[in-house]
Amino acid sequence: MMRKSPMSQHAPTVSTEASAPVGTRYAPSAGRRARRRSFVPLWFALPAIALYLWLVLWPSLQGVSLSFTDWNGMSPDKEFVGFKNFIDVFSLPDGVGAVGRTLIIAGSLLVIQNVGGLLLALALNTRIRSKSVLRTVFFAPAVLSAVVLGYTFKFIFAPLGPLNEFLLALGVQSPPNWLGQPELAVVVIIFVIAWQSTGSTMIIYLAGLQSVPQDLIEAASIDGAGAFRRFSSVTLPHLAPAITVNFVLTLIAGLRVFDQVYVMTGGGPANSTQTISTLLIQQAFKFMNYGYGAALAVVLSVLIAVLSLVQFTVLRRQRSE
C-alpha cells in the first residue's frame, strides 16, 4: 500500500496523457512548441542561477585552485605550489591512510547495504503479516541524525558498555576495547553506518520489487523454476533500476563519510580512523593547511565522480545486454 504511493502519485498525469487520442496529441505540437519556447521567461530561474553560481559553482572552482597553493586560510598571500599538496596526499601516511580507509569503508558499505537491503526487501515482500511494522522499524534509523546514532553506539561499544557486559556474561574473558583499537574501530564505524542506512536501501529495493510482474513469477514456477532461478532470471532483471540507484547512492554516501567518524572516534586513535572528509576538516581548520585540505577535497571529488561514472556505465551496459 505504502510502497505504491510514488507510483500512484504519478498515475493521474500518466493516464491523462495516455488516454488522449494519438492524433490530437501530435498534431498541434509544432505550434505548441513555438509558443512554449517563450512562454516562461528566464527571470523565473534567475534566483536559482544566482545562488548556484555564487555559492556552489564559484566556491567549487576556487576549491580546485586553492589545492595548488599553500594558503593557510587567513593570510591574504598564498603561493602557487603546483602539485605539492597532491603529492602529499599520496605520500604522507595520514593522506594515504585516509584515502585507503575511505575506499575500504565505501566498498564495504556498498556490499553490506545492498546485500542486506535486498535480502530485507525480499523477506518483506512476502505474505508475512508484520511487514509494515517491520518496514518502519528497519527504516526508522534513516530519519535520525548520525550524531544520535554515533553517540548511541559509542556508548554500546564502550569498554564497560552494554556489549562488553553482555560478552562478559557469556564468559568471554577480556572483551575488546572496540573503539580503541584501530582495525576494530573501522569495523565498528562500518557496522554503525550499515545499521543506520540499510533501511533506506531496503526501501528502494522494495519499491523496485513492485515492478516485478507477479504473473511472470508464477509462470516461471509453473515451468518448474526453483526459487533461486526465479530470482535470478525474473526478479533480478526487473530490479536493475533500483540496483543502479542504490549502488550509486551507497557508494557516494560511503565515500563522504564524516559524522559517525567525527562523533565516535574523532579520527583517532592516532589518526587510525581518519577518512578523507574528517582529515580534510582537521587539516584545514585545526592545522591551517587549507591547501592540503583543498587537495583532499579534490581527490574526494574525483573519486566520487570517476567511481560513480564507472558504476553507472557498467550497470547500464549489463542491463542492455
Add this chain to the structure above:
Amino acid sequence: MNRYTGKTLLLEITMVVLAIVFAIPFYLIVNVAFQSPNTTGSGVTFSWPPNFDNVQIAWVQGGLGAAILNSVVVTVISTFCVIAVSSLASYYLARTLSRVSRAWNIAFLLGLMLPLQLATLPLYAMIRDLGLLGTVWSLVLVYSAMYLPFSIFLYVLFIRALPIDFEEAAQLDGCGPLRVFWHIALPLTRPVTITIAILVGIAIYNDFFTPLLYLAGSGQETAPVAINAFVSQYSTPWPVVFAGLLLLSIPILAAFFALQKQVIGGFAGGLKG
C-alpha cells in the same frame, strides 16, 4: 506461493526476532535517558519509574531547548527557500525549450555530481568575509544553494510529465506566466513538492557537518552541534547525553510517524527519480 504456509511463519518469526535485535539501540536511548542519575551498571536494566532529571539537565544546562528551536527554524526557513527558488526555476527549465534553458538544466544536473567538500573551504571563507559566521543565516544561505540541484532535478522530471493543456488554456485567457505558475502549475506539483520538502527537511535537520563549521561555539548552534559541544566540553554523564539525543530525535520522529507514508514514499520515489 501466495498462501501463508509454515515456511512463511518461520520467515515471519525470524524477521520479528531480527527486528527486535535491530531495535535494541532505540531501547537503550530511551532507557538510559530516563535512568536515575545514581544508577550504576551499563543501562540495560529496565529503569522504572522513569526519571526526568536528565531531560531537565540536558534541556537547561545543555541549552538544548534553544538549540532545537534553532534547528527547527533553520530547517523550516531553508526548506521553504529551496522550494520557492527551485520550483520557479524548474518551471522555466521544464517549460521553456530553448538552448539557454537546456544549458542551465545540464549545469544544475552537474551539481548533483559535485561533492560539497570541494566548495566547503572557499565557501567558509566567503561566509566569514560576509560577517555571517555564527548566525543561522549562514546556514539558510548555504542550504538554499546546496539543495538546489537535487530539488530542481526532481521538479523538472515531474513538471515535464504534467499535461500542459491547462497552462495553455489559462495563457490564452490572458494569464501572465507568474499567475499560470501560481494558480495552475504549482498546485499540480504538490506530490513532488511534498517529497522534496521531506527529503530536504530531514537532511537539514540532521545535518552536522555544515552547522559544525558555521555555528560551533557561537551560542546559536543547531541541536546536533549543541549536543556535540555539550558532550565534549564537560565530561557529561551518559544519561544526560542520551536525554539530549532523545530530545533531538523527538521532533523528527514525530514528523516521521505523522507522515510515514509520504516519508517512505519520498525515499523510494524521490531517490528513484
